[in-house]
Amino acid sequence: MSPEDRRREQDAPIVPPEPGTIADLFAAALPDLAITPNQGALDVILIVGRDDVPRLLEAAKTDPNLAFDFLRNLSGVDYEAEGIDVVYHLHSYRHGHDVTVKARLPADDLHIKTASTLWRGADWHEREARDMFGVIFDGHPNLVPLLLPDDMDDHFPLRKDNPLAPLEEWQGTALGANVGEAGHIPAGSGFEVEKVEAAPETAETAPEAAETTPEAVEATPEAKE
Amino acid sequence: MEVNEGQTPEPGETPEGAAAEPAAETPAAETPEAVAAAPKAAATASVPGRVPAPQALVEAPVPARISLGVQLEAARLTPVELEHPKALYRSVLPGILQVPADYVIAAARKSSLWPMTFGLACCAIEMIATYMSHHDLDRFGIVPWPSPRQCDVMIVAGTVTKKMAPAVKLLYQQMPNPKWVISMGACATNGGPYTRYDRVLQGVDKIVPVDVYVPGCPPRPEALMDGFIALQNKIMEERGRTG
Amino acid sequence: MAESQQPETALDQEFETIDLNINIGPQHPATHGVFRMVLTVDGEVVVDVTPHIGYMHRGAEKLSESLDYRQAIGFQDRTDYLGGFNCELCYVQAVEKLAGLEPPERAEYIRVILAEFNRITSHFMFLGAFGTDLGVFGTAFTYAFREREYIQDLFEEVSGDRLMYAYFRPGGVAWDVPSNFKERVRWLTKQARVGADDMDKLLTDNEIFIARTRGVGVLSVEDAIDYGVTGPILRASGMDYDLRKKEPYSIYDRFDFDAPVGTNGDSYDRYLVRLEEVRQSLRIIDQAIEQMPDEGPILPERLPRALRPAAGEVYMRCENPRGEYGIYLVSRGGTQPYRLRIRGASFCNLSALRQMTIGHYIADAVTILGSIDIVLCEVDR
Numbered sequence: 001m002s003p004e005d006r007r008r009e010q011d012a013p014i015v016p017p018e019p020g021t022i023a024d025l026f027a028a029a030l031p032d033l034a035i036t037p038n039q040g041a042l043d044v045i046l047i048v049g050r051d052d053v054p055r056l057l058e059a060a061k062t063d064p065n066l067a068f069d070f071l072r073n074l075s076g077v078d079y080e081a082e083g084i085d086v087v088y089h090l091h092s093y094r095h096g097h098d099v100t101v102k103a104r105l106p107a108d109d110l111h112i113k114t115a116s117t118l119w120r121g122a123d124w125h126e127r128e129a130r131d132m133f134g135v136i137f138d139g140h141p142n143l144v145p146l147l148l149p150d151d152m153d154d155h156f157p158l159r160k161d162n163p164l165a166p167l168e169e170w171q172g173t174a175l176g177a178n179v180g181e182a183g184h185i186p187a188g189s190g191f192e193v194e195k196v197e198a199a200p201e202t203a204e205t206a207p208e209a210a211e212t213t214p215e216a217v218e219a220t221p222e223a224k225e
Numbered sequence: 226m227e228v229n230e231g232q233t234p235e236p237g238e239t240p241e242g243a244a245a246e247p248a249a250e251t252p253a254a255e256t257p258e259a260v261a262a263a264p265k266a267a268a269t270a271s272v273p274g275r276v277p278a279p280q281a282l283v284e285a286p287v288p289a290r291i292s293l294g295v296q297l298e299a300a301r302l303t304p305v306e307l308e309h310p311k312a313l314y315r316s317v318l319p320g321i322l323q324v325p326a327d328y329v330i331a332a333a334r335k336s337s338l339w340p341m342t343f344g345l346a347c348c349a350i351e352m353i354a355t356y357m358s359h360h361d362l363d364r365f366g367i368v369p370w371p372s373p374r375q376c377d378v379m380i381v382a383g384t385v386t387k388k389m390a391p392a393v394k395l396l397y398q399q400m401p402n403p404k405w406v407i408s409m410g411a412c413a414t415n416g417g418p419y420t421r422y423d424r425v426l427q428g429v430d431k432i433v434p435v436d437v438y439v440p441g442c443p444p445r446p447e448a449l450m451d452g453f454i455a456l457q458n459k460i461m462e463e464r465g466r467t468g
Numbered sequence: 469m470a471e472s473q474q475p476e477t478a479l480d481q482e483f484e485t486i487d488l489n490i491n492i493g494p495q496h497p498a499t500h501g502v503f504r505m506v507l508t509v510d511g512e513v514v515v516d517v518t519p520h521i522g523y524m525h526r527g528a529e530k531l532s533e534s535l536d537y538r539q540a541i542g543f544q545d546r547t548d549y550l551g552g553f554n555c556e557l558c559y560v561q562a563v564e565k566l567a568g569l570e571p572p573e574r575a576e577y578i579r580v581i582l583a584e585f586n587r588i589t590s591h592f593m594f595l596g597a598f599g600t601d602l603g604v605f606g607t608a609f610t611y612a613f614r615e616r617e618y619i620q621d622l623f624e625e626v627s628g629d630r631l632m633y634a635y636f637r638p639g640g641v642a643w644d645v646p647s648n649f650k651e652r653v654r655w656l657t658k659q660a661r662v663g664a665d666d667m668d669k670l671l672t673d674n675e676i677f678i679a680r681t682r683g684v685g686v687l688s689v690e691d692a693i694d695y696g697v698t699g700p701i702l703r704a705s706g707m708d709y710d711l712r713k714k715e716p717y718s719i720y721d722r723f724d725f726d727a728p729v730g731t732n733g734d735s736y737d738r739y740l741v742r743l744e745e746v747r748q749s750l751r752i753i754d755q756a757i758e759q760m761p762d763e764g765p766i767l768p769e770r771l772p773r774a775l776r777p778a779a780g781e782v783y784m785r786c787e788n789p790r791g792e793y794g795i796y797l798v799s800r801g802g803t804q805p806y807r808l809r810i811r812g813a814s815f816c817n818l819s820a821l822r823q824m825t826i827g828h829y830i831a832d833a834v835t836i837l838g839s840i841d842i843v844l845c846e847v848d849r
Contacts, residue, residue, distance in 0.1 A: 009800045012779040041565040041782035069693050073794050075809040089783050121696030124819045147522035149388040157530055164421040345502050346845050347549035357613035371497030389523040392494050422527030
């Protein structure tokens with residue numbers, strides 16, 4: 001994210017839903033569970049603690065008033081220091097209602113019980129979440145890499161502290177991009193840009209690049225090296 | 226594929242590390258090939274923007290979950306890069322006849338290029354559209370053929386990820402000479418729109434030598450046809466130099 | 469280890485056999501992309517299937533986080549490249565829900581018409597590829613691509629590209645359609661009907677086709693729901709659930725169409741469901757082109773230059789040609805999405821492959837894989 005976006009970052013306010021939504025059914029089914037309902041853009045979002053999730057999902061699947069038989073989506077969202085959210089989107093074919101369940105995992109303890117015992121479709125979603133975020137789903141039958149190569153799961157791509165590689169330096173001058181703003185480049189990843197002595201043509205094309213892309217002022221001093 | 230101790234694997238070392246068939250759960254005998262290939266990559270270290278040369282690779286342990294059948298096949302299926310042989314006509318015909326022979330043979334080769342159906346991603350759809358009746362590559366003698374053993378040209382159509390790279394390299398090695406590679410689309414040229422992601426190989430020319438680059442995302446069928454015609458011109462131009 | 473079934477002979481021997489692992493992919497002639505499955509077979513019967521995916525994992529989700537909301541539309545096309553307009557529609561609707569934008573009427577109709585044409589081209593690709601997998605090598609493809617080319621000409625006239633359109637925008641579409649749009653659409657619907665009938669005549673009553681697909685790859689409704697399978701596969705298994713009818717988005721509630729439902733859940737039913745969906749999509753397009761206003765804006769009047777949807781999250785789901793395509797978009801008030809999770813239909817459909825294939829022959833594995841109709845870029849993103 002750009003520095004501008006970082007300054008403007010804010011969390012969405014929690015808006016309690018109107019009475020009569022799925023949150024009431026959950027409150028009736030699990031009166032002793034601490035659930036924070038939130039009205040999202042399309043669905044009602046239930047925010048629970050990490051340890052309450054297994055009970056909540058089990059009730060969602062088995063309770064006849066809830067009957068969530070379809071796990072639409074299971075994903076993670078990285079909130080850096082505050083932890084990683086695991087988000088479940090559920091749908092009930094029988095009753096026709098939907099709900100979103102969110103739980104935040106602390107950044108130093110990324111474990112949560114698997115949902116693949118309830119819905120077999122959660123199997124691959126959880127493997128992917130492990131690949132992308134490093135969340136360990138306890139009780140998962142086969143938590144091996146799914147999308148990543150077997151030997152390349154040393155860092156988790158979708159975490160915010162693993163930024164994308166910057167464009168190569170020669171691409172930077174050609175496109176006028178601001179090279180070097182991607183942030184930390186892990187050493188030995190192969191993406192470090194080597195600053196070599198510019199061949200004569202670079203010095204000639206650099207002023208043209210500066211003229212055509214006035215915004216890329218920061219790129220030109222690096223290009224001229 | 227292997228990982229250096231303490232380092233994330235770099236794109237340059239992917240082909241050297243993965244010489245065995247991807248069907249085998251792990252390569253069985255790849256260290257000699259890896260070491261042999263390492264000096265080749267050292268030459269690219271000083272080019273700006275290129276990845277640094279890979280270090281010596283560790284031998285991959287054989288995991289226990291390989292089935293017996295696959296283990297028996299693994300040794301037999303390790304590919305070996307053969308040297309370019311000299312074509313028979315070069316040793317049989319006298320020199321004065323080799324020049325017209327070059328011409329005839331190159332004309333024959335360019336008129337009957339059989340590409341391997343190697344569509345990886347979205348470019349595959351445009352590649353298929355080029356084969357089909359509206360744009361028709363068959364009139365150039367180009368017949369898509371699934372087996373690499375009978376193919377002349379490999380059209381790398383789509384993004385090559387690092388997971389897929391060993392398979393691409395293996396298929397290229399399985400093709401008999403003379404062989405050419407057309408890199409179709411932006412992803413095969415330099416990673417395309419996905420170039421900044423570290424699981425994507427920034428261009429297929431990092432693992433196989435490419436003859437023609439067709440730009441586009443995806444290239445129009447006419448652009449792919451233009452690429453084939455450029456390849457045909459190239460085959461005619463280099464007729465004396467190909468084995 | 470399994471014993472082969474030998475008739476009672478005088479020898480009455482027991483054979484020890486080894487289950488063979490057959491590797492299919494990641495490069496194989498059936499052009500479904502880079503998918504690898506390892507079949508464990510006992511003789512000819514498949515005992516286990518291990519799918520290996522991730523050969524096309526290119527990080528579209530991660531890359532979208534570094535781009536503007538409008539720039540990220542380009543990645544949506546490339547996720548499901550056969551149903552590009554449907555993916556774009558889902559994504560721009562998700563952004564509209566967060567940003568509070570309302571597309572004008574004409575834009576909505578344009579979007580629906582193009583999305584339905586895209587559904588038709590995607591299903592034609594399936595019909596062609598499925599026939600090719602089963603041995604109609606070439607003929608099915610040439611028929612299918614004839615129709616695809618006609619419709620892609622329309623796409624090119626409207627958006628400028630044959631496959632990666634990037635035409636929809638949050639709030640409407642990028643520019644207006646050409647003036648002869650209605651005539652072109654009417655001609656194309658006639659043409660597409662002819663094409664669908666041709667594919668029908670080629671495959672539906674073909675004895676070999678029926679023998680190879682009937683009863684192959686049966687997926688029960690309970691299994692389908694459990695695995696998260698959606699779309700034509702779920703409908704072929706017997707569940708009448710089409711997001712355009714049950715959770716209507718955009719203006720789909722204004723059209724009168726049916727969602728075809730199968731009975732057996734086998735590959736033949738999946739083929740029939742998709743063939744009938746082509747005809748139903750043509751019905752939608754006919755109605756839409758009649759109702760579409762001739763003039764009107766295609767973007768809201770006051771559109772911010774830098775789109776900053778309010779902080780919040782939304783899970784927008786649409787009916788892609790392959791099933792439910794979901795976009796889970798988390799915004800934290802910036803110009804770039806904080807998290808863009810793509811719930812690909814093929815990703816969930818493919819997880820049921822093992823369930824469908826065990827117990828069938830090796831050749832049926834190819835049939836079943838073809839009948840699921842996957843697009844690997846959607847599986848791996």
